[in-house]
Amino acid sequence: MPSPFFPPRVVALEEHVSFPDLQQRIPLAARQQAGWPADDNPDSPTAEYAKKLAEIGPERLALMDAAGITVQVLSISGPGAELLLPDQGPAFAREYNDRLAAGIDKYPERFRGFAHLPLTNPQAAADELTRCVREHQFVGALLNGTTQGKFLDAPEFAPVLAQAEALGVPLYLHPGIPPQPVREAYYSHLPGSLGERLSMAGFGWHAETAIHILRLIFSGTLEKFPRLKLIIGHMGETLPVMMARIDNTVPQEQSQLPRTVAQTLRDQVHITTSGIFTRPPLMAALATFGLANILFSVDYPYAPDAAGQKFLAGLELPPADIVQLACGNADRLLGLAQ
Template identity: 35%
Template sequence: MSQPASGTSSDRVVAIDVHAHVIPPCVPAPDSPWGWQGNPVTRHADGQLEITTNVGRMPIGWTEESEDVDLRLRHMDKAGVDMQVISLMPTLWMYGVDGHDSEAAARQSNDDLIRVAEEHPSRFRVFAHLPLDRPEAAIAELERVMSHDLVVGAAVGTNVAGKNWDEPELQPVLDTADRLGALLFFHPMAVRFQPHMRRYHLRNLIGNPAETTLAIADLVFGGALDRLPGLRMVFAHGGGYACFAAGRFDHGHRVRTEAREHIQILPSEALTRLYFDNLLHSDHATRFLVDTVGSSRVVLGTDYPADMGPTDPVYPLLNSPVFDETEKRAILGENLLGLLGLDRADVGAVARTAESGG
């Protein structure tokens, strides 16, 4: 399916997408005795999937691409994306929703994602799903999956059933990720500001970045980066508003005792130890992000196959006048080669022109 890209193997531009979601076969399986985490799953005539929980019916966010791997690969080839790090669709994480067997759901979905990567090892790596509302089970699952070469870490929510990432019960999860060298990908879910954002898709447009900002602030001011300086974390949607607030964070750290209770380094310095995807829909916003944390901390993210992601994520960046060539290569894939422990030879090469993937 893939063709060699232009350039030699040692200098070709690599494009690796850190932010891509999948609905694995175990979710819609009609013969599943337990549904999804103990909740029935219904497939409608148009293919849409819906879960019935104790709080009502919830659409999963199905598209054909979320299940069809061959279609996904064709789209990746067209868009110039060499590799995706795939993760479970966030609507399926469902921390704290009544049901049972969240551990079994994590194991089965992770095994499904691993099988996809095993069938196409040059095109996919895996962020595992963890049953974080049960931290001990989450730790056990992370230890299990990190023994697999194609699993690079875990995708985690910006909150866990309303609990922030500075809560004591979640610290062992961070400790384990640090010990195992797992990359944690933070993605917004269960937006806690929803009652005020019911119209205009604001739950996503404002709520998702706000969720990510809050998670970053909890980790920074909670001292996670002081305590675990080697912990590797990447945040969706450019980290929300966190980098724009860096100056305010630093000022608060200087003048408010509660803002420096657990943190010795300046918040702005802590931000430069994190990674952020570039899913900001604006070259100028991404330019600000790069200027704030450095091009070595920004990576490609598309939110594939969601409608809030770009259909053409690679070529506009390659042709952008806002970034120099070193910055473009870093964002598209060089940074993730290092983060994921990959050589260029590990990454599938798609045929790519300089003009467009459209």
């Protein structure tokens, strides 16, 4: 029988916002080239969420209260500064972060924030992360997929990784729209909007984020930044079920790395439950990453808070373990004051 225990404190940390007026300032050509659906696309998988994304107030709080969620860590969803030129992105990201901070400041006990970074200008991105942590008390940054087709193991992103490590805050690697060559090769020539949906939440997002993490490992990047902490969502983006397979097929004598992939994942990567509310993926995550590396998330508004509540309420785990998953790990990793 499911445990009747529900934790008294719940932190959800892949919960999204966006401000449509800021998104509209990104040139349409840049958004379309990056693969974002047109504003008037009736098949867009994100259009239906626009109103909820823009609201940080009574409606969001009511849903949180009904689901027993104490704190949401908010992050920017949708096209952003990563689509702008190096001299344009920093000011745009600063305005986005200041707007996000203003929304959080109205409800400081209920919301915290992840910074939005202008990754086309890595040094400015590192500086903006520092500003957001020190000025707005943001608890890290969330990065959406690749930047101009490049993963974070590209040498130019080292300032961002170094600054996150120095500040002691995690980077949340969230999926983004796949680059055009990937969309064309893997997701084209399917009926209607199926290719678009498959390229994103249907599967493509998760595979790409797993590859992102594996590139950071196999490139030696995480050995250069051994104290850097990363977060990925969706119950580990397929990595729990692939961890042993990867170590078996790419052993250390080939990787020439001091740690196995599995050990590096457990040392430096945390995973969240965002959008995955069934028991088998959680069991795989517990058996591979371990309880200390798993954090609760909903993925609001793309997943409903009520689904997260039902998932937590049905966990067949000791109450202390449920508390650790619901808030303890997040409080420790993000330095949240209770």
